[in-house]
Amino acid sequence: MVRIRALLPTLPPSERRVAEAAVADPAGVAAKTISELAADCDTSETTVIRFCRAVGLKGYPELRIGLAAAAGIEDAASSTLTAGGDIGPHDSLADVVAKLGYADARAVEDTVAQLNLTLLERAVDAVVSAGAVDIYGIGASALIAADLHQKLHRIGHRAAAWPDAENALTSAALLGRGDVAIGISHTGATPATVTALAEAHDNGARTIAITNFPRSPITDVADLVLTTAVRETTFRSGAMASRIAALTVVDCLFVGVAQRNFSRTTRALERTRSAVQGARGR
Known part of the structure; x- marks a missing residue:
């Protein structure tokens, strides 16, 4: 399904x-x-x-x-419960909470069940060896891009998230072989994200798409495609279950990268945690 x-x-x-x-x-x-x-x-x-x-x-x-x-x-x-159904105007708040909880949990379960582990492994390989990592996402996808940027940056990988279309495009123009660009779009058809990923691809960067639709435009410019599995319901288009599912893929990618050099990751986390705690204590 x-x-x-x-x-x-x-x-x-x-x-x-x-x-x-x-x-x-x-x-x-x-x-x-x-x-x-x-x-x-x-x-x-x-x-x-x-x-x-x-x-x-x-x-x-x-x-x-x-x-x-x-x-x-x-x-x-x-x-x-009447989960899985759309939220209606006469649903109680308890019904709304139950339906949202069910839909979000189902999105995570379905995403994990269909995630291509071979492609995920190749995406991890690409990020681990990358000189620089660009992450593109517009609107709700920008939040997911920022999350991945923060995670990678904190363990010592050169990463940048670009929520602005022109900034994304100019950064993509400076990428080359050995770099990685990641485009995040639930529909796979967000023009700014597709254009930036295409620019990075044309310049020789390894490109990765995270999307719910495996035949969408963004997949045409991606070397690797990681898919989510979301069925949006009322009030959810592009923002709720889709965000949870994409964050699940991002977490899988990040942990795969972090695990490759466990000692380096541990040291980086300790140093960054120490720096933040030290600043708070001043």
């Missing part, structure tokens, strides 16, 4: 109808034959098979099994 939602906006219309049916009623689709689903979606069996392959499955039987499992998970969650 996570991968289907992520790919849905980029699928051809006929495959998108199949995806929308699967997202709307996973249990119902799991119970249908391929002929029934094709007819319901006004498409062909061949298109259904293409859709299965587009989301990384071998064929329709595997899709049915996956949808049945997803439906079971959602049923189990809904039996304890």
